[in-house]
Amino acid sequence: MTTLDFERRVETNRPVTSMQQQAADVRTKISVRDFDFYYGENQVLHGISLEIPEKQVTALIGPSGCGKSTFLRSINRMNDTIPGTRVGGVISIDGLDVNTPGLDVVALRRRVGMVFQKSNPFPKSVFENVAYGLRIGGLRDRGLMEEIVEKSLRRAALWDEVKDRLNASALALSGGQQQRLCIARALAVDPDILLMDEPASALDPIATQKIEELIWELKDNYTIVIVTHNMQQAARVSDRTAFFMLGKLVEYDDTNTIFMNPAQKMTEDYITGRFG
Amino acid sequence: MHRHFDRDIAELTELLLKFGAIVEDSISHSIQALLERDTELAEQVIQRDDEIDRMELDIDAATLQLIAKMQPAAVDLRFVATIMKVTPDLERIGDLAVDVCERVLELNREPQLKRLIAIPRMAKISQEMVRQALDAFVRRDAQLAREVIARDDEVDALTEESFRELLTYMMEDPKNIARAIRLTFVGKYFERIADSATNICEMVVYLVEGKVIKHADITEA
Amino acid sequence: MSGDSWVPSVLPAYRRRPLLDRLWVALLGLSVVLILLALFLILGNIAINGAGQLSWEFISQPPREGLTAGGIYPAIVGTAMLVMIMTVVAVPFGVATAVYLHEYTPAEGPRLAWVRFRASAGRKGRAKLLLRFVSTLLAVATRSAVANLAGVPSIVFGLFGLGFFIQFVGGGMDRALHGGEIVWGQGNLIWAALTLALLTLPTVIVATEEALRTVAWEQREASLALGATRWETIRRIVLPAAMPGILTGGILGISRGAGEVAPILFTGAAYYLPYLPERLTDQFMHLGYHVLILSTQSPDVEATKPILFGTVFVLLALTFLLNLTGVLIRARTRSKMREGR
Numbered sequence: 001m002t003t004l005d006f007e008r009r010v011e012t013n014r015p016v017t018s019m020q021q022q023a024a025d026v027r028t029k030i031s032v033r034d035f036d037f038y039y040g041e042n043q044v045l046h047g048i049s050l051e052i053p054e055k056q057v058t059a060l061i062g063p064s065g066c067g068k069s070t071f072l073r074s075i076n077r078m079n080d081t082i083p084g085t086r087v088g089g090v091i092s093i094d095g096l097d098v099n100t101p102g103l104d105v106v107a108l109r110r111r112v113g114m115v116f117q118k119s120n121p122f123p124k125s126v127f128e129n130v131a132y133g134l135r136i137g138g139l140r141d142r143g144l145m146e147e148i149v150e151k152s153l154r155r156a157a158l159w160d161e162v163k164d165r166l167n168a169s170a171l172a173l174s175g176g177q178q179q180r181l182c183i184a185r186a187l188a189v190d191p192d193i194l195l196m197d198e199p200a201s202a203l204d205p206i207a208t209q210k211i212e213e214l215i216w217e218l219k220d221n222y223t224i225v226i227v228t229h230n231m232q233q234a235a236r237v238s239d240r241t242a243f244f245m246l247g248k249l250v251e252y253d254d255t256n257t258i259f260m261n262p263a264q265k266m267t268e269d270y271i272t273g274r275f276g
Numbered sequence: 277m278h279r280h281f282d283r284d285i286a287e288l289t290e291l292l293l294k295f296g297a298i299v300e301d302s303i304s305h306s307i308q309a310l311l312e313r314d315t316e317l318a319e320q321v322i323q324r325d326d327e328i329d330r331m332e333l334d335i336d337a338a339t340l341q342l343i344a345k346m347q348p349a350a351v352d353l354r355f356v357a358t359i360m361k362v363t364p365d366l367e368r369i370g371d372l373a374v375d376v377c378e379r380v381l382e383l384n385r386e387p388q389l390k391r392l393i394a395i396p397r398m399a400k401i402s403q404e405m406v407r408q409a410l411d412a413f414v415r416r417d418a419q420l421a422r423e424v425i426a427r428d429d430e431v432d433a434l435t436e437e438s439f440r441e442l443l444t445y446m447m448e449d450p451k452n453i454a455r456a457i458r459l460t461f462v463g464k465y466f467e468r469i470a471d472s473a474t475n476i477c478e479m480v481v482y483l484v485e486g487k488v489i490k491h492a493d494i495t496e497a
Numbered sequence: 498m499s500g501d502s503w504v505p506s507v508l509p510a511y512r513r514r515p516l517l518d519r520l521w522v523a524l525l526g527l528s529v530v531l532i533l534l535a536l537f538l539i540l541g542n543i544a545i546n547g548a549g550q551l552s553w554e555f556i557s558q559p560p561r562e563g564l565t566a567g568g569i570y571p572a573i574v575g576t577a578m579l580v581m582i583m584t585v586v587a588v589p590f591g592v593a594t595a596v597y598l599h600e601y602t603p604a605e606g607p608r609l610a611w612v613r614f615r616a617s618a619g620r621k622g623r624a625k626l627l628l629r630f631v632s633t634l635l636a637v638a639t640r641s642a643v644a645n646l647a648g649v650p651s652i653v654f655g656l657f658g659l660g661f662f663i664q665f666v667g668g669g670m671d672r673a674l675h676g677g678e679i680v681w682g683q684g685n686l687i688w689a690a691l692t693l694a695l696l697t698l699p700t701v702i703v704a705t706e707e708a709l710r711t712v713a714w715e716q717r718e719a720s721l722a723l724g725a726t727r728w729e730t731i732r733r734i735v736l737p738a739a740m741p742g743i744l745t746g747g748i749l750g751i752s753r754g755a756g757e758v759a760p761i762l763f764t765g766a767a768y769y770l771p772y773l774p775e776r777l778t779d780q781f782m783h784l785g786y787h788v789l790i791l792s793t794q795s796p797d798v799e800a801t802k803p804i805l806f807g808t809v810f811v812l813l814a815l816t817f818l819l820n821l822t823g824v825l826i827r828a829r830t831r832s833k834m835r836e837g838r
Contacts, residue, residue: 041616078722083603083629084613110724120715122734133723136733182719189723209279216280235345236281259344 029054029093029193029223030075036088037070037079037247044070045247047089052240057215057224059238059255061231063275067247068227072195074098075225076112077105093193110137113186117198119178121170121185126153126162129170129181133189148188155221156184157214176207180214187222194218196226200233212237231271235259243267281346285355288338289414292359292366295331296410299366302328302373303406303469307399309380310462313388318377328370335363351483358483362413365472369406372465372472379458379465389445389455394438398466401431405473412477418484421477425489431470438463540813547810550803556811564769564791565800569808574773575766575781576815580755582690582777583697587754588747590694591701594639598702599709600731602636603629647699651759658692658764659684680778687777689765696760697750704746708739741830748823752816758785768794784812 030052037045060068153159158180200208242252309318412421442456478490558568610630667681720730766786774781795801
């Protein structure tokens with residue numbers, strides 16, 4: 001073979017780009033089968049079935065009121081706090097049904113962390129916010145607590161910005177910082193799963209981008225399920241996407257497929273904005 | 277700020293360069309096959325075209341995925357547009373190299389018509405133009421791209437020259453016509469390779485400066 | 498048409514309005530002035546006539562010569578002890594009740610709870626819905642009790658204290674523990690304090706519930722999502738955040754209780770005691786009661802007038818002091834929260 005300019009030659013045996021790489025062997029972390037949800041007599045979720053893979057980002061999209069937030073909150077049973085709700089079907093995490101009678105909901109919520117749409121830090125110091133989950137978990141060792149707080153703040157890409165003011169009020173932080181603080185707070189108790197309900201919808205574009213990059217990094221260690229009304233965000237950030245409408249799961253597939261060539265016309269209409 | 281999409285962009289660039297490398301190989305082998313009347317080499321080039329076609333499909337898929345996921349803007353958008361327009365140009369260059377080799381196979385069935393002078397010069401220039409076009413893309417060098425575009429005139433002049441020469445051969449002796457016509461085609465192919473290289477350079481200028489310089493008679497260069 | 502203003506001349510009121518506005522502002526200002534004037538007159542009268550009475554002797558000496566001379570020291574002590582015991586009883590009970598009502602009671606009303614219970618026929622979890630219904634009834638009962646209690650005239654509290662605490666509870670205790678000898682069955686600190694506590698309870702409960710309401714639901718959600726129980730959430734997040742409001746309510750209630758006289762008329766106040774109250778079963782002197790006695794039972798009106806003004810002055814000063822303390826505590830708690838403690 002004639003040797004030409006090798007300066008910009010590349011290895012010819014590189015595998016196909018990471019974007020195209022198919023997930024070969026992925027474990028299912030959350031398994032949902034025929035899940036129904038009722039607010040009193042009103043059924044808001046109908047027979048939802050899907051498998052959420054481990055250590056990937058799964059996005060739930062759909063128009064307002066389609067049930068995606070309700071579904072998300074069912075995973076860590078936060079809907080229990082609302083009176084008059086009823087469920088049918090099964091949501092299991094690592095094979096265990098979260099609605100098992102007698103299940104310790106408190107322990108469940110430690111394994112499944114949640115970040116809300118509007119950041120809600122406690123009116124305490126930055127340190128105390130992150131340490132809250134540890135304190136109620138019974139941790140007394142101050143040294144260990146400081147270690148975990150630092151690790152969590154680093155994981156949430158916030159450490160450098162707050163390391164000099166751990167004792168300052170959390171309310172003094174900017175909106176984006178507060179949201180990352182809430183993420184650090186959730187990470188401190190070492191959950192397996194992170195549920196995020198429109199985490200960036202109240203933030204400006206730069207802060208949103210920081211959160212999205214953070215989610216990308218976090219998925220190496222956590223299974224993430226994110227509800228978003230911003231479709232482009234779902235495309236940017238997730239590996240799998242589920243499209244909900246009127247309480248039903250319309251389509252669930254790889255994000256690439258959903259956004260390039262969805263199988264259902266309803267999905268395509270929603271994504272292209274022809275909806276409604 | 278760090279973006280995880282930067283990695284995807286880098287990978288796409290590498291993919292394109294890999295593609296370019298294979299196409300350049302095809303050009304050089306086709307020139308070699310022509311000059312040395314090497315039938316076997318010509319057949320290898322024709323076989324390798326499948327690989328080129330496959331790679332074009334890969335790059336298309338990867339590019340679309342990047343658009344769907346990233347919604348690129350500004351320079352990223354121009355980058356993606358460049359990839360989408362350069363890839364078919366490179367594939368066409370590959371096809372043209374194959375066409376040259378097909379004519380070589382036909383030519384080798386008869387004795388050589390004449391010592392080739394103009395055509396090898398054209399071929400070398402076209403080959404250089406392709407290489408420099410890819411260089412300009414990697415280095416984001418709009419200046420180099422413009423220089424390459426200027427060389428297209430050289431190639432056009434040589435095409436004219438070669439055509440006239442072959443015409444005389446055809447008028448001399450009817451038995452020369454077949455070979456002369458095939459050689460004319462070969463010349464045409466190299467000229468079109470040069471044209472494709474020019475297209476690539478126009479896209480490089482668009483990528484770097486955001487200016488559209490193709491169809492210079494309508495747009496301002 | 499050209500050159501004319503396009504505003505039709507049919508709007509004369511537009512020109513007259515500024516005058517009307519000023520009139521209204523003047524009226525509002527007048528009412529403010531009147532109120533300030535009234536306050537000034539009352540306080541001023543007391544201050545002028547009472548401040549002269551103030552001396553160290555006045556505050557630290559007991560009264561002499563049939564309340565026509567001397568000081569009011571025992572009344573101050575009595576009032577202080579009464580208020581302290583009242584606070585210790587009223588505030589914890591009030592806060593606890595409010596916390597239960599706001600945090601543990603179902604949000605829906607009894608009607609909706611009943612509908613849900615009826616609708617769940619034949620499904621599991623029925624017992625729980627029945628419990629919810631009963632709970633809502635309890636909440637409604639409690640809330641209306643609190644509202645009604647707030648409207649009861651204070652003299653009625655006094656009668657209740659006499660009939661229930663002194664005669665029923667106290668009398669019963671005496672029969673059981675002291676064989677009929679009267680120890681508990683008479684007016685004393687504890688019964689008076691309890692009576693006053695009942696009076697201030699509604700204020701504390703309502704203010705506490707208001708304070709709890711100001712804590713955003715999202716705060717509780719965040720805590721629960723981290724694996725806290727409801728009680729842990731209340732203890733660590735809700736109560737600390739509601740503290741300024743709770744303190745305000747507490748101070749308000751205490752202020753009111755410190756000034757009330759009718760409830761302690763028959764439940765423990767005495768017009769003259771040669772000793773200071775030491776035990777819960779002791780009677781006590783009281784500033785407000787002293788004012789009543791001085792103005793209605795005095796043998797020598799001229800001599801007791803200055804003492805009367807002095808007592809009123811001290812009483813008001815104490816009330817102001819109490820309120821001021823409340824404001825300061827509340828302000829400090831608020832700023833501490835803002836800095837994050």
